[in-house]
Amino acid sequence: MKHHNQIKLTGCLFLLAAALSYAAPVAENWDNNCTKCHGADGKGQTKVGKKLSLKDYTDAKVQAELKDTDMAKAITEGVKDKNGKEKMKAYAPTLAPAEITDLVAYIRKFKA
Numbered sequence: 001m002k003h004h005n006q007i008k009l010t011g012c013l014f015l016l017a018a019a020l021s022y023a024a025p026v027a028e029n030w031d032n033n034c035t036k037c038h039g040a041d042g043k044g045q046t047k048v049g050k051k052l053s054l055k056d057y058t059d060a061k062v063q064a065e066l067k068d069t070d071m072a073k074a075i076t077e078g079v080k081d082k083n084g085k086e087k088m089k090a091y092a093p094t095l096a097p098a099e100i101t102d103l104v105a106y107i108r109k110f111k112a
Ligand code: HEC
Pocket: 029, 030, 033, 034, 035, 036, 037, 038, 048, 052, 053, 054, 055, 066, 070, 071, 072, 074, 075, 079, 087, 088, 089, 091, 103, 107
């Protein structure tokens, strides 16, 4: 019985460590690359974000209108305005495809 609990505890600690090491890079990527415009809270209420009239990612309606594939595409390829002027830079290859997928999931979590 005692031995069994020890195995369970080891398993839990392993999962916890895995979860923590998984969560850190995406939050770091967000903080290092995205908060300047989109804000740490995803509301886009930064000085630059307001100027660019960025979307509020905590807004359920905004979230409903965004598709995962379009979000990943925007992060990967960047966003240009209709005159071809860059609004947001492309994050590939700076960020790996898996990191971009993680950022999409991270943005989803801002939803209030
Ligand atoms: C220089 C400011 C800036 C930075 C830095 C920036 N973005 Fe953006 N982002 C924008 C602008 C501008 C748009 C286009 C909004 C529009 O089309 O009106 C945009 C659009 C997006 C979109 C498409 C959905 C939407 O809101 O229109 C996603 C997803 C996104 N950004 C995620 C990110 C992620 C993740 C990062 C960091 C890796 C990042 N952005 C960094 C300015 C920025």
